[in-house]
Amino acid sequence: MGRAEERRARQRGGRRRAASRGGRSSDGRTRTGIRRFLTWRKILGTFLGFCLLCIGAFILLYLLIDIPKGNAVAQEQSNVYEFSDGSVLTRQGETNREIVDLAQVPKDVQRTFVAAENKTFYEDSGVDLRGTARGLFNTLSGRGMQGGSTITQQYVKNYYLTQEQTVTRKLKELVISLKVDRETSKDDILAGYINTSYYGRNAYGIQAAAQAYYRVDAGDLTVEQGAYLAALLQAPSQYDWAVASDTSKKLVQDRWNYVLDNMVEEDWLDAADRRGMEFPVPEEVQGNPGLQGQTGYLVDAANDELARQLVAQGAAENEDDAVAMVKRGGWNITLTIDKKKQGQLEQAAEDQLISKLDAEERPVDANIQPGAVSVDPKTGKVVAMYGGADYVEHYRNNATRRDYQAASTFKPVILAAAVEEGSETQDGDPITADTVYGGDSGREVVADGEKVGFNPPNEDDVDYGDVSVQTAMNKSINSVFAQMGVDVGMEKVMEVAGLLGMDTEGMESVPAQTLGSMGASPLEMAGIYATLDNHGKKVTPTILASADHKDTVVDLPDPIGEQVISRETADTVTSVLTGVVDDGTARTSVRDNPERDGQQVAGKTGTSDYGRSAWFTGYTPDLVTSVGLFGEDAKSGEQVNMAGATGTLPGKGRVNGGGLPAQIWAQYTFGATGKATEFDLDTDQGAAVQPSWTPTATQEPTTQAPTQEPTTEEPTEEPTTPDPTTEEPTEEPTTEEPTTEPPSQTPTSGTPTGPTTEPPVNPDNPGQQ
Template sequence: MTEKESTGKSTKVARPSKKQAKKKRRIWPWVVLAFLLVFVALPAGLFAYAYSQYSVPEPKDLANNQVSTIYAGDNQTQLARLVPPEGNRTHVQLDEIPEYVQDSVLAAEDRDFWDNSGFSFTGLGRAVVGKVTGNEDAGGGSTITQQYVKNTLVGNEYSYVRKIRELIYSVKMTNEWDKKDILNAYLNTVYFGRNAYGIQAASNAYFDKDAKELTPEEGAMLAGLIQSPSGLDPRVNQEASEDRWNYVLDGLVGMGDLTQEQRDGMVFPETRDPAEYSAYTEAPGANGHIKDQVIRELEEVGITENEVSTGGLRITTTIDMNVQNNTIQAVDDQMAPLQEDARAASVTIDPKTGAVRGYFGGHDSNGWDYANAPLQTGSTFKIMALAAALQQGIGLDTNYSSAPYQLPGSDLVNNVGSGCGVCSLREATKQSLNTSFLRLQADLKHGTQDTADMAHALGVAKSLPGIDKTLTEKGKQPFEGIVLGQYQSRPLDMATAMSTLANQGVWHNPHFVQRVENAAGDVLYEHPDDGGERRVSSNVANNVIEAMEPVAAWSNGALAGGRTSAAKTGTTQMGDTGNNKDAWMVGATPQLATAVWVGTADNTSAIFDQYGGIMYGAGAPTKIWKAVLDNSLANAEFQNFPAAYPMGFGNTGAGTAAPAYDPSWDSGAEDTQNYETPVEEAAPEEETKPAQPQKKPESPKPAPSPQRGNNGNNNQPPAQPEAPSLDDLLGPDGDLADLLG
């Protein structure tokens, strides 16, 4: 029954009037319009405005801090790596990365990369589906471009604002950059775990090879790591890593970059043990001291340590790995049987260029660099006085007495072992006679100052950390003991001085750096190939060399096959104990100059030979020196030093005014030690007694290099062998300031 039937009344349904219906129809477009304005036009406008305001840097301006690498002279052997604070990264060009590695990264992270506009709806959709279904292999919603923008421009803060900025930058970068540039930049910055940023560092971290050598299997494994670098490391979770690897390979098949047959034949690759790899290993062993020298040297030419540490520089040094390996081997062989605290240093320089070919300051890369440490030099310093004397016209045939020598005060200096009575400077050099050289030094126009000035001229640093002025007595004229090695110089200095003499008096700045290139391959610095600077006449240098030629054989260190050499041993005695604390051998061939020091870790205790006896220069230092040069020059031609022409006339020096020779002078009685001058002790080589035990010096650094001046003539004719005298080289205040800058 209807309502009408039950009530007897009709019921009407209310209908909107035409006016109301029309009004509703007019409201609906406005609602749509408002919706479009709020949710489409306004965001689009804001996006367009932001798009116009954002500026995307050029690819080169987004270069991230990168690892700098120091190489030996062969430009292949790595000596050191300098890792920036935020991680291990080395830039490589896209064409150095195999295409199958590039494709693997796209299969893992952005399969629509070549077609999308920096933002991928399909990628986002795939990520959403993956989240819903629990498929962790589906990947994230961010494109490669977005990931790169996040890593380099907007950061990874979790916020909508950051995400919008990321989207704007990604779209604009896609419109302004070449896609290859984006991919290249991404592959050089993305994190792969093991503190490896970029494909090159990752290739080394996981497979110990360059990126260009990766196999397809290895490339796919690395690509799979990007999603979760630490969790997908095969050494952490082998199963998860293999699952992700399979996902990448399947993607390559789906993209048409890999056939199913190829895919079926692939085997998951083995990775290196993380324990054998350290992203922060900068310079193992002896290389650490080479690294320090390189950094200091580059600072002198205007390349800061920060630039070296973060700039992705390729630094080629002068180190010859043949010489370097022979140096380390020689040191290890000779130091093995010695006391636990025995230490050694060895520096080898090319006399013709000043290039450091071998450098050993210790095996502790972060420890004390003995090759760069100020140490008492013993009788090796006699060559400085000899050069000064020759410069002043006192020839090698000049005779000097080896009688005891009275120093100012009450000290009487003797020679221990056989003296010569009265003999030439040639013989005095070979026998290293203290008293003869003290008399020679007394004959110099300015005495001990001339010895110091000649040492500086040949290459001994004028200042060192902790020593404001070297080779002086509190800033004044040095004591007589300078000729016997009383004052401190470095093994690097002594190798430099020998190089200058071996190069006929032409000094070259000792250097470790040959060339520096940035990540783009541009040369930032190259050591100038100049002619050096003449410091003494060629004939003075040649005469010193001639006097030193018999010494190696005299000290049981003659080079193999009778190869010509010039050498000088030296030792420093430890107080009145009769023991030695420093033992030296310095010398050269025409091709290489080498200085060797052997002592103890603190340089205040005695150094003994393998039998517990006193260490002399003819012991471990000479054996190291000989092994370095014999092995380094094994395949080199035999060369002779230029002939020396007599300087002055054979005569009797003023220092021979002494009583007739008495054999008792050679009895070896110990001399007194009231005066602060070292004294020779040993034969056939020598030992020098210091004024007092020396404390371990401050951390050594190279002194500032002298400025270069005009190049000298390296081939003077015999009729005009003399360069300007030492007096001419001296400034008005009596030092070598004008010469050394």
């Protein structure tokens, strides 16, 4: 290489080095944009700096946060419950809790709690960093807290902190847990945990829980029983066997198995012993003796609603934590209950039902469970509630239970959906109060000319021929509303049911729902009918007027919501329901009641299949009350037929909605209301405007328009031979001779026919009404 070439080579090398110093990488490529500033060294340095900053912040928190004194969990105060007028209903404050030493609890039972919640409890440092980080992230992102805490952390939350859902509390929980784990033995932490936890049934601590669920002391618990109590802590109200749904029962059994399997895995339980263990079904619930009569039902209903509000506003992580917050005490709770109306409802139930029950003479009388709720439709306030004959004898509140069928009290919802949606029959005619349907028992339901495989019987299998919608409501005719539900579309029917206030979650939109086969409570039905009474503005019944606590502010929502169906729809249904009282299944108990004194009433009866529930839900312009009777076997708790109850019922003794429930409703309502009032209705349909009528003829019903117009009966004030009803049939029904006056319109589906005789009553399978 010559000198010139060497010089050129050196020059090229110098330019490369300069370019490298000016933004080129070692491979000759030029860095541009953010890559000039972000190198792996800088990223690593930033990360390490952040970690050092977090460590420093944590050390600072550790130095600043001390273990506080135990909070009010160990020093509960009384809750004061008041009527709406400020007078005291009751005081509840003595916590059902007895501290026991860990040595009093069998070692195997102690380990069930460790196996359920924190298998590494004896080795860890008292915290679960991964679970805590997840909880912090969920809180910051608005998703709420999740599980993952150690036993130490849960004990710290129960004893030293509160249930509030904040990042600050979670950080305090982390630091205090570390310190508690260093300064306190594992046995003391475990003892504190099982003694401060809430187990449901108003039981705090393992001793109270052992008594509440198995009637034994904590020292006498078996491993199987201990595993259930340990499983229960995850969701006490959901997993309590006495009130758990089938799904919840499966979940708690799965968790019980999980606890025992973990014990085998940790060599705390012999595998052979494990295989021989059976699930220990808890004892039935016993009521608090200090809450006898209706007091316990009212207190529980208020506590449950307050707990839901605490969760809704973020003061508690879940409903079980919220219930525990309420029962720790210090609350002043005012109920919406009107003391006078409450007394009147209790007296009506006593006079019309309880005083007539004699379980020694009639065993079926022991199986009758009444429940009722009364609501002011203008405010949504629950002014009276009847949960059962006595809270101490029957712990479950019949006014809020949802395990019995709503039966025909659901029929007004179908009509509301039809009117609201502007629905038409299969023949294309609008569905109104005067629309005519085929009312024969077992009539096949059709859609677009095709049978849908549903043909429900009417009660007692009575054939009514062609009837107007008004008459079908009055007589509670299943076949009419089954077809109407399909005409409207069951999805729309269930949608309107949800808008009115029914809990439709998980319900199928199938024709069988037209029979009211879904579960509902008197509280729920009172809310639905109150929305109708309130001209379509949503009413969500509330029993809470106010709830005050020195540490917690509770903002209660307005029970009156938005317009969910049109006023015309609501008023049309109300107008039609006046016919049920004046010319239908409730006329004997309500229309002819001497205490009525001109009061206008709308309502609907209901009697479920096999006579297991009977309802009357009715209303005046100012008061809505739903009364339910439920057949519950006094020993097994299973649903049973109520036939023969009280021994005073006609015929075969079937309990109908137009009988005992309507009688309780009438005595209460006509005593609780003052001067007679009338509905202010925006409608030109229904019995409030036009008397009901039933066309009569002899042809068999079809789905086509009739070839001749039916005749109608002349309306009278007091018909001497009324049409047969579906709920209280007469023994020898007769038919009236048709008049020569034509009806206001022709039928829209089916050819009119009329019954001449009724089959005998079969109380074991009367048909659902």
